[in-house]
Amino acid sequence: MPEDSKLPSTDVYAIHGAEPEVLAYAMAKYSRSALNLRDSLAEISSQRAEQFLNTFYFQYGHRSIADLAHIPFAIERLSLLAAISLVDEQRWDGQERSTRYQDFRKSGWYTPANAGPAYTAGVEGLFGAYDRIGAGMLEALQKAIPCPESMKQDAYVRTLKARAFDVARYVLPLATNTSLGQIVNARTLETQVSRLLTSSFGEIRMIGEKLRDAASEPAWNVQHATAAQLVEEAQALDPAFAARLAEQILRPVKTAPTLVKYATPSDYQAKSCNELEHAAHELMDGQPIYPAPVVDLLEDDEPLEVELATSLLYPHCHFSYRQLRGTVGALTEQQRAEIIALGMKHRGRHDELLRAFHSGQGLRFDLLMDIGGFRDMHRHRRCTQLLQGFTDLHGYEQPICPGQPTLEEAGLAADYEASMTAALEAYRQVRDSGTPEAHQTAQYLLPLGMRCRAMFKMDFAEALYISELRSGVAGHFSYRRVAWDMYQAASRRHPALAPYFRVEDVNTPIDLLRR
Structure with missing residues (x-):
């Protein structure tokens, strides 16, 4: 019989009741200890978890540990x-x-x-x-x-x-x-x-x-009233036992007092934002905002340096990506390098790169849509989104739904x-x-019908997913049109892939009682 067959079978179990930071520490110990999680949790106190996190999270920069505390x-x-x-x-x-x-x-x-x-x-x-x-x-x-x-x-x-x-x-x-x-x-x-x-x-x-503060102070306990009643009943029977019971089930629990206590304003983001905003204004000063479609699928053969420089400036102005890229593309290589350097020079040791550096995706959609519809599109996390500020410069949409009474x-x-x-x-x-x-x-006074601009960068799977989900007849007519235009643009770019999109034609009147 092979030696491996003598080992116990795989053990799988769910975990309940551990504080988030204690659980994060216990899971992190997999890399440093042969103990199973049950034994690790049994020996860990909140104080030990705090000591561990102070050392490995803050001093050594092991940021992935915090991924384990939800x-x-x-x-x-x-x-x-x-x-x-x-x-x-x-x-x-x-x-x-x-x-x-x-x-x-x-x-x-x-x-x-x-x-x-x-x-x-x-x-x-x-x-x-x-x-x-x-x-x-x-x-x-x-x-x-x-x-x-x-x-x-x-x-x-x-x-x-x-x-x-x-x-x-x-x-x-x-x-x-x-x-x-x-x-x-x-x-x-x-x-x-x-x-x-x-x-x-x-x-x-x-x-x-x-x-x-909410992560550092005692959390609201949904079971507190029931637990307090149990302690009160125990008090009548055995005061000493009731005291021990109260210490266990009524003790205040702080969810992440160690992991967020040093969270402060980001100098990297603040300084980079100020300098990129100034650079965008200086570069585009005097240019009018050119008309743009609701959905603009950008070309996929753009040099990475041009995309990076354009993406860094994009959130700090109100121009379309295409118009902004035209100006950036006309700069010298050295000038583009200077823009990219603005996004790097203030980065600290543990700072994550600005989102604009998430570049190189094959499908990039520049969207100009109403704020209300954008809020629904904003929920798609498997893509890189670059948001511009809210403004009156783009005008507002008319709510029009095929088959529904117009205004x-x-x-x-x-x-x-x-x-x-x-x-x-x-x-x-x-x-x-x-x-x-x-x-x-x-x-704050801008209505949700005002248009806003945002860049969505994604791969093929996400483009297909958004187009299919958001074109569905139960969805809001605003983002249904955007999803349909995304599908149309992707199909024109890659006609061989068009049959794989399972989309609903948004131009067809729908049953308004269907949900």
């Missing part, structure tokens, strides 16, 4: 603008409130410290429009689509309300409050906190501080146009007010 968070009552920044991580898992299935009239909104009457009036005007357009579109849908006999009335109304919210959300301002939950590993949390603390937005910096047919077109115009006037008034962080405060 921590759930709830982040509630933050603006849509801040939520977009919060979730802008390539290693992120979570869920946010849906503008399709929830009425945001009761959400309230975020008001920056320096906001004045023009800000409040602008937000109130958009919420009023959201209420009117949502109610008006629901009425139009009910008139156009009768309830089938096979469908319950409450399901019918709920489904059409979702379709009405799909239109009404175009006038929701970025100030609107939302809530979300995230489960991230400690390394992602540390970089997330550092990035948020570096933001030019006061609200986003505040959220970074609160995330760091004109619902009698809402004039209200929509007037609401968007008023929002832009308020935006410009606040932006030009001269108050501290006026440019940041003004962006």
